[in-house]
Amino acid sequence: MALSDNDRSIAAFTVVAHALVHWFELAVPILLVVWLAEFEVSMTLVGVVVALGYAPFGLGAVPAGLLVDRYRTKRLVVFCLAAMSLAFASLAVAPSIYTIAASLLIWGVAASIYHPAGLALISTGVEDRGTVFAWHGIAGNAGIALGPFVTATLLLFFEWRLVIVLLALPGVVATVYGLRARFDPTAALEDTVAADAARTNSPTAVVANSRSLFASSFLLVFLVVTLVGLFYRGTLTYLPEILHGLSTMADVSSPIDLEELSLGDYVYVWVLVAGMAGQYAGGKLTDHVPVPRGLVVIFVVLAALALVFVPVAGLGIVAIVLFCGVLGFALFAIEPFYQEAVAVYTPADTRGLSYGYTYLGMFGLGAASISAGGVLLEAFTLGVFFASLSAVAVVGAAVASLLVLNVGSHSSVSSSSPVSSDDD
Structure with a gap:
């Protein structure tokens, strides 16, 4: 089914914004190396500095979600850009x-606005949500891959302060584009749902809405997303270092004779590229596969992949490359499913708050696996690390199974309370 003009307009707007959020996010680790030398400070201090930028990205999602439920989603995304x-x-x-x-x-703080606002916009304005969630996810992966690649490449030719200006320019262009974009942000809602813009975000209402959400199937969705975040952060944070340390990688020379690069870097990029295909496939499948069942299947696949990593690592470079392609595909195929789950299991008038809690779980609580993973890799074996990730995925499959049993008791967009209009 071809996208409508309104769906295409919202898709283009959110795809550009999502790519840029991760474009900026993943440029920072490359610049970190430059700042260490420029300001002659310790790695510990620079780590704290970078954490100050990343922490609000996850922790600010809930306050951002409250803003989404009160103000116009398009304006919030433009402000974010x-x-x-x-x-x-x-x-x-x-x-x-x-x-x-x-x-x-x-x-x-600014970046924390995007996911609640952009995903709420897709969930209320797009008829073919699965396809748009797929393209939206692919754009995020493109930003994840291109941000560090472009930053590192520009630093080969230009001074770091000029590189930062060049990296910021696409954001300025996207802001201008966003101001000119036109679409109906409530096209996917019933007329009676879109009619009334009245809403309160008083502390009492926020507490009441939060209690209502967590007393419903959304609690299971929140747990699913948190478990996805634990697996995602644990895997992607340490995979580059793990790949570098494999004897199989050390036996193969890099195709580029630069001291800073290794074959492990290329394989890691391959994981992200394969993830783009996974995002698209997952988004399309949400139109044909019940969301809870899709979550269960992908969690089971991730659990199995984590368990076989160590045996596969000893089979040679071809096996590792094939494995990482499958891992990247599955790891990112789950994203459209949990995003769709939020749209299916929450009322439209709390959609921003719902996505705020979702990304608190994904980027905030999910980041706990970074510290835990470091302890496991330092104190135990690689097999224990991946067995722990597999256990996380198994628990995720179990929680998603509860959603399968609870499939008849959710709130859908069409049965939700009124939402605010976004006349632009």
Whole structure:
């Protein structure tokens, strides 16, 4: 089925914004190396500085969700693009590591707005949500892959302050484009749902809405997303280092004779590229496969993949490349399913709050696997690390199975309460 004009307009708007969020996010680790030398500070201090930017990205999702339920989604996304771009550009004039920290903090607060706002916009404005969620996810992966690649490449030719300005320019262009974009943000809702813009976000209403959400099937969705976040962060944070340490990788010379690059870097990029295909396939499948069953199947696949990593690592480079392609495909195929689950199991008038809690679980609570993974890799074997990830996926499959049993008791978009209009 071809996308309608409104679906295409929302898709283009959110695809551009989502790619840029992760474009900025993944440029920072490359710049971290530059700041270490530029400001002659310790890795510990720079790590804290970068954490100041990443922490609000996840922790700010719930407050951002409350804003989404009160204000117009398009304007919030445009504000997010403008604020991110300006905050990132301000890094170019930072005189010290402490002003770097201030700029990154502002960037993180601005970036936290996007996922609740962008996903709420898709869930209420798009008829063919599965396809648009797929393209939306692919755009995120493109930003994840291109952000560090473009940053590293530009640093080969230009001074880092100029590189930051060049990286910020696409955000400025996207902001201008967003101001000119036109679409109906409530096209997927029933007329009676879209009619009334009245809503309160008083503390009492927020508490009541939160209690209502977590007393419903959304609690299971939240647990699913948190478990996805634990597997996702644990895998992608340590996979580059794990690949570098494999004897199979060390036996194969890099196709580029640069000391900073290794074959493991190329394989890691391959994981992200394969993830783009997984995003698209997962999004299309949400139109044909019940969301809870899709979640169960993908969790089971991820559990099995984690268990066989160590045996596969000893089979040679071809086996590793094939394995990483399947891992990347499955790891990102699950994203459209949990995004669709939020749209299916929550009322439209709390959609922003729902996606806020979702990304608190994904980026906030899910980040716990970073510290836990470091302990496991340092104190135990690689097999224990991947067995732990497999256990996380098994628990995820069990929780998703409860959604299968509870499939008849959810709230859908069409039966939700009124939502605000977004006349642009």
